Amino acid sequence: MVIRPPLGSSGPRLVSRRRGVGAQLALVAVLVVALGACGTDDAADDDPSVVGSGVSVVDPVMPVPAGATGAAYMTIENAGDEPDVLRGVRTVTGEMAMVHRTEIAEDGQATMRPAGAVQVPAGGELVLAPGGLHLMVAVPDGLGVGDVVGLVLEFEDAGEIGIDVEVVGPGEVTG
Amino acid sequence: MSARRILLLVGAVAAFSLIAGCTSPPDQFDRAGAERYGLQGSLLGDALDKPDVVFTDTEGRPYDLRAETAGELTLVFFGYTSCPDVCPIHLDTISQAFNRVQLEGGVPNMVFVGVDTARDTPERLRTYLDRFDRRFVGLTATPEEIDRAMAQLQIPSAVIDAEGAGGDDYLVGHPSQVVVFTPDDKAHIVYPFGATMQVWVDDLPQLERVEWESVT
Numbered sequence: 153m154v155i156r157p158p159l160g161s162s163g164p165r166l167v168s169r170r171r172g173v174g175a176q177l178a179l180v181a182v183l184v185v186a187l188g189a190c191g192t193d194d195a196a197d198d199d200p201s202v203v204g205s206g207v208s209v210v211d212p213v214m215p216v217p218a219g220a221t222g223a224a225y226m227t228i229e230n231a232g233d234e235p236d237v238l239r240g241v242r243t244v245t246g247e248m249a250m251v252h253r254t255e256i257a258e259d260g261q262a263t264m265r266p267a268g269a270v271q272v273p274a275g276g277e278l279v280l281a282p283g284g285l286h287l288m289v290a291v292p293d294g295l296g297v298g299d300v301v302g303l304v305l306e307f308e309d310a311g312e313i314g315i316d317v318e319v320v321g322p323g324e325v326t327g
Numbered sequence: 328m329s330a331r332r333i334l335l336l337v338g339a340v341a342a343f344s345l346i347a348g349c350t351s352p353p354d355q356f357d358r359a360g361a362e363r364y365g366l367q368g369s370l371l372g373d374a375l376d377k378p379d380v381v382f383t384d385t386e387g388r389p390y391d392l393r394a395e396t397a398g399e400l401t402l403v404f405f406g407y408t409s410c411p412d413v414c415p416i417h418l419d420t421i422s423q424a425f426n427r428v429q430l431e432g433g434v435p436n437m438v439f440v441g442v443d444t445a446r447d448t449p450e451r452l453r454t455y456l457d458r459f460d461r462r463f464v465g466l467t468a469t470p471e472e473i474d475r476a477m478a479q480l481q482i483p484s485a486v487i488d489a490e491g492a493g494g495d496d497y498l499v500g501h502p503s504q505v506v507v508f509t510p511d512d513k514a515h516i517v518y519p520f521g522a523t524m525q526v527w528v529d530d531l532p533q534l535e536r537v538e539w540e541s542v543t
Binding site: 215216217218219220221222223252254256257259260261262263264265282283286288289322323325 | 419488500
């Protein structure tokens with residue numbers, strides 16, 4: 153089922169939903185495979201209400217930024233038969249936003265680079281999580297828990313998908 | 328979004344990053360060695376002294392790291408306030424862990440050195456750290472002194488990447504591990520990015536009392 157977020161949802165083709173813990177734990181196994189092997193034939197979801205191309209965004213969140221930029225994390229699912237490619241991201245207000253990847257070298261050095269085009273495998277998913285892929289977004293001062301940041305993800309096949317990223321407490325992503 | 332799921336994601340991504348990044352374990356980090364002490368961090372090859380740099384704290388006062396933290400369990404991390412991904416995760420995780428353990432020596436020192444000296448002013452460091460934990464110490468220094476401190480700790484220097492998205496939005500490379508100085512005032516162990524709150528909760532009490540074997 154596609155569940156629209158209760159507040160602040162607007163814009164074209166907003167597709168996101170929330171999942172129960174059991175499905176989330178199962179998704180972890182899928183994501184490990186997806187990260188390592190770039191694809192699995194198992195459909196992550198055969199929800200018939202997923203729009204058109206089969207690409208949807210699950211649980212977009214941003215820990216409340218402490219500085220000038222925030223990191224948005226989410227899971228991008230592709231229930232279709234063809235891979236898609238995340239080409240970029242923009243904010244609805246024109247602030248800077250980029251798809252970034254944190255890389256941690258053997259000696260511990262962490263760098264962030266633009267991720268370039270990133271594939272979302274057919275029947276699989278692309279996970280944006282701390283220490284890896286994330287959306288780096290310039291944020292205004294005073295952004296607080298409960299606020300919403302509007303972003304537009306740009307896919308090669310699925311086109312533009314608008315998402316409402318919920319600003320959450322920092323503890324929500326660190327456990 | 329459930330905390331457990333994110334926790335598993337962090338672990339999976341961290342593990343993947345480490346595995347993808349190397350074909351053999353880095354020589355600097357000896358994880359198996361830490362296990363014999365009941366610890367989950369990465370043992371350093373050499374026990375290191377605290378840098379002898381005199382920093383500036385968030386009140387603008389000189390801060391002699393060795394003098395201020397002598398005999399105390401002290402965590403040191405080199406990051407920057409505009410860091411969206413790695414730094415906030417470490418800081419929040421450590422703050423939560425501090426609130427969950429009772430240590431004989433009280434709350435450990437958490438020292439954050441802002442390597443992005445152009446933007447990480449004392450005021451900005453204080454505002455940034457207060458979002459996580461008011462007990463955290465924020466330090467700055469000249470780029471040369473910060474480099475010197477990092478060299479003494481045998482960790483890679485910060486890399487200021489002027490490309491980024493232009494203007495103020497440049498990116499900074501920095502070490503992602505937290506360096507831990509036990510009450511003997513030496514660093515024997517570091518904790519890489521991906522160390523969870525539970526890892527800190529497990530290890531902090533042991534770090535306070537561990538007796539390190541001499542390296543022969």
